[in-house]
Amino acid sequence: MTDTTGTTGTTLDLGPQAAVVARLADGVTDERLADATPCPRYAVRNLLGHLTGLAVAFRDAGRKDLGVTTDTGPETALPDIGSGWREELREALGELAEAWRDPTAWTGMTRAGGVDLPGEIAGLVAIDELVIHGWDLARATGQPYTPDTAALRACHDFLAAAVDDPGRGEIFGPVVPVGPDAPLLDRAVGLSGRDPGWTPQS
Numbered sequence: 661m662t663d664t665t666g667t668t669g670t671t672l673d674l675g676p677q678a679a680v681v682a683r684l685a686d687g688v689t690d691e692r693l694a695d696a697t698p699c700p701r702y703a704v705r706n707l708l709g710h711l712t713g714l715a716v717a718f719r720d721a722g723r724k725d726l727g728v729t730t731d732t733g734p735e736t737a738l739p740d741i742g743s744g745w746r747e748e749l750r751e752a753l754g755e756l757a758e759a760w761r762d763p764t765a766w767t768g769m770t771r772a773g774g775v776d777l778p779g780e781i782a783g784l785v786a787i788d789e790l791v792i793h794g795w796d797l798a799r800a801t802g803q804p805y806t807p808d809t810a811a812l813r814a815c816h817d818f819l820a821a822a823v824d825d826p827g828r829g830e831i832f833g834p835v836v837p838v839g840p841d842a843p844l845l846d847r848a849v850g851l852s853g854r855d856p857g858w859t860p861q862s
Contacts, residue, residue: 674782675757677811681711682750684797684805687784688697693741697800698858701738704800708749709739711793715752717784721772722759722779726853729769760786784818791815792852795845799858807845816844819851 664833685708693705702710720729742748759765766779769792777785791807792815794823807815823835834855840848846856 671763671780672810672814673757673758673785674760674783674790674811676808677787678753678757680805680807681790681797682753682758682795684750684794684801684803685711685746687803688801692801695800696860698796702796704743704797706739707793707796707800708745709741710734711789711797712741712745712749712752712793713739714786714789714793715749715756717772718758718782718789719752719759721770721782722756722762722765722769722786724765724770724779726771731774733774741841746784756786770813786813787811788815788818788852792854795849795854800860802860803846812844812848816848816851819848823851832856 663852676700676819679690679815686703688708693708695704696705697704699707699710709857717729717732720726732808764779766783769776769780771777772782772785776832794807795805796808797803819832834849835853836855837851838850842850842856
């Protein structure tokens with residue numbers, strides 16, 4: 661799914677991966693909301709709150725609708741969910757995908773998490789968030805996980821390119837070594853600073 665926008669001439673439909681995350685969220689029972697996740701500070705409910713917040717923030721970043729949602733850093737407060745979180749998350753994910761189907765979302769400058777960045781990079785960050793946090797949610801709640809193939813490849817390549825970035829430590833944990841023959845998802849998870857072998861009992 662390519663176009664002639666952005667610095668590499670590539671755009672990606674976020675819809676398939678957003679739908680994967682929405683299905684995972686639908687599979688979360690209320691009894692799992694307090695369970696641990698691979699994100700040290702987050703229980704499942706906090707991870708769901710973070711997914712909702714990032715979907716809204718990157719929706720608005722794609723629309724170039726800059727304001728409170730795009731100016732607030734992810735660590736400002738511990739995210740959480742309300743009683744209508746299922747509908748809220750599904751709606752936000754759908755709107756996120758729709759915003760990034762507009763080729764202009766991938767061009768020019770925008771903002772997310774209080775950081776100004778090129779539209780194409782913001783789109784790749786959104787993909788990374790959906791793929792890696794999708795894995796977090798699936799692993800925490802015992803659900804199978806098959807991310808969208810194109811989104812997974814983009815996520816892996818984005819993370820691999822950031823390995824030597826001096827600012828990496830502000831976003832990701834130290835790389836967890838994973839063998840070169842490991843599945844692409846495991847390699848992406850390792851690059852994000854997570855152990856692909858993580859379980860709730862880890």
